[in-house]
Amino acid sequence: MxxxxxxxxxxxxxxxxxxxxxxxxxxxxxxxxxxxxxxxxxxxxxxxxxxxxxxxxxxxxxxxxxxxxxxxxxxxxxxxxxxxxxxxxxxxxxxxxxxxxxxxxxxxxxxxxxxxxxxxxxxxxxxxxxxxxxxxxxxxxxxxxxxxxxxxxxxxxxxxxxxxxxxxxxxxxxEALAPGSEVVGIDRGVATTLALSTGEMLTMPASLEWIEARKRKAQCVVARRKRGSNRRRRALARVARLQARQARIRRDFHNRAALDIARRYGVAVFEDLNTRGMTTSAEGTIAEPGRNVRQKAGLNRTILAAGWHLFATILTYKMEQRGGQVVTVPARFTSQTCAACGAVDARSRESQARFVCVGCGHTDHADINAAINIRRRWNTSLLDVKGVHRQPVEASTGRDLPISENPHPSGRGRC
Known part of the structure; x- marks a missing residue:
């Protein structure tokens, strides 16, 4: 190209x-x-x-x-x-x-x-x-x-x-550069910041956790200081410096990861995530109060701290500089679909990190499995797995997965 x-x-x-x-x-x-x-x-x-x-x-x-x-x-x-x-x-x-x-x-x-x-x-x-x-x-x-x-x-x-x-x-x-010919799927997460369909997993530097612990202690100091005092002002300045340091570390991580991906691949595929909807508060109303509000607030902070949109923005312009492109695909069922057989079942997600298909027994890291599904959904409306086209459906609906060619396998589920 x-x-x-x-x-x-x-x-x-x-x-x-x-x-x-x-x-x-x-x-x-x-x-x-x-x-x-x-x-x-x-x-x-x-x-x-x-x-x-x-x-x-x-x-x-x-x-x-x-x-x-x-x-x-x-x-x-x-x-x-x-x-x-x-x-x-x-x-x-x-x-x-x-x-x-x-x-x-x-x-x-x-x-x-x-x-x-x-x-x-x-x-x-x-x-x-x-x-x-x-x-x-x-x-x-x-x-x-x-x-x-x-x-x-x-x-x-x-x-x-x-x-x-x-x-x-x-x-x-x-200058005109020849873009890479490979396509990579990228799954953005919390525990694992970026998982590639090639099997690579990239996480934020561990120094962020150390700075976060220091920031929490500094915020406790702010809470004990009298409003309007010079000591409170100095304590607030310390918190702000730690936050600025965190932001620089995150941006440096995003830039380095995006540059490495842009140099190696011609197409990067993301799932279309509704971050605003994912980080909605769980407080509810007075008539219908929410549940697990503190846990949801912590999850929201973690999602926003990962900087999913920032990374996509940085990767987009770095890919465009090299003639590549960034595309998005529907995010529905990418984490519940088996990358080997195409079966969709929430029970396959044994834990946050482990994926074991209830149909064929395929085992992989859950984020890597999702990244492979994201990669395969690029430029196609159906998930093409080993020559068989299937429309993913939720296992909880009780509907069977339509299979066009292969007979029904024996075992715990269909695939």
Whole structure:
């Protein structure tokens, strides 16, 4: 399969080294962009339906606001316009049903601002450091951990628990690469993060559990501190640093796993999971309270911590860079279907990790068995097992599995 050169956008995030006056400017820019966003949100919530406010109308109001107040004009206008563009995109996502109603940005949580790429400049200082020139701020040094390649489309400055970071969104023309010819099925889980149809199993680094234990202890310290005190503020900062470290470890794991898969395979097949539905709370209502609420809440946290959607997003763009593709198949019965004979029975799942078919006796790791089923469902409506096409049905319904060619085998079940 031939492939031509294509443009792809890549995000390169680096850590910056700030002078004290630059740190103050960064906080001023972030605070003003947050204010503009929240003012625009309040304006839309109050007058949006009646006047149909769009980005152009709010940008015109921003011009009037800058003319009236010097402290608003002190911050670069493009950063404020980018905040309004973010707000407009948030409302479009809400209207399309892709997101909930936009919420106000908060200090300490949404500290960021963005410049268009055409308004910044980047230069190399030495082997370890480079610098970026930001309007009304000046040259800012950053550690040159990754080369800035291609055309810089925008530059985002953000603050997390570790410090300030600069993210370059670059448009890069990738050379034509021959994609792999193999197809791999990928089962995403909790105990085993990723299981491949080839028999490989990838799990999150064990250091995450160690950091999680430290984070729980730090959260207990926060609970004992008095609200509003400096000691509570320092304890909260410690929890935030541990959470940021966990997020970086997860993202590093996802990037390494996705790159390895994209290099070896031409097609990656996922099951179409409804993560939002899977992580719904079990609290119920006052009239009908839920059961096992704490257990379900713990499972929800584990599912969300695995980052299933993040991994799929990272793998998709890495596969596209190499001419491959990512496809999804229906998730129904992938964990209950035998990869050897096609029988569907919930009793075959002896435990979380062990799959033993009640029909043919096939034994395998449950996640590997599911990954093989996911792989076989690619580009076909029926599960093709050893030349026999079958429509999976639930064993609990009492209906037999239709068999087109082979006679009924003897034994505990049909396959």
């Amino acid at each position: 031939a492939r031509t050169d294509r443009d792809h956008r890549t995000r390169i995030q680096v850590q910056v080294g700030l002078l004290p006056e630059q740190d103050a400017l960064f906080r001023q820019f972030a605070g003003m962009c947050r204010l503009v966003y929240n003012l625009g949100l309040e304006q839309k919530a109050t007058w949006g339906r009646k006047h149909r406010l769009c980005y152009v109308a709010q940008a015109a109001d921003l011009t009037k606001l800058r003319a009236e107040f010097d402290w608003v004009r002190a911050v670069y206008v493009s950063c404020q316009q980018q905040a309004l563009r973010d707000l407009d995109r948030a409302f479009r996502n809400f209207s399309a049903g892709r997101a909930s109603f936009p919420r106000p940005r908060r200090r300490g949580v949404d500290d960021s601002f963005r410049f268009p790429g055409r308004e910044v400049a980047v230069k190399r200082l030495n082997g370890n450091w480079s610098a970026v020139r930001l309007p009304k701020i000046g040259w800012v040094k950053f550690r040159d951990s990754r080369p800035i390649r291609g055309v810089v489309k925008n530059v985002t400055v953000s603050l997390d628990a570790v410090g300030w970071h600069v993210a370059f969104t670059c448009e890069i023309v990738h």
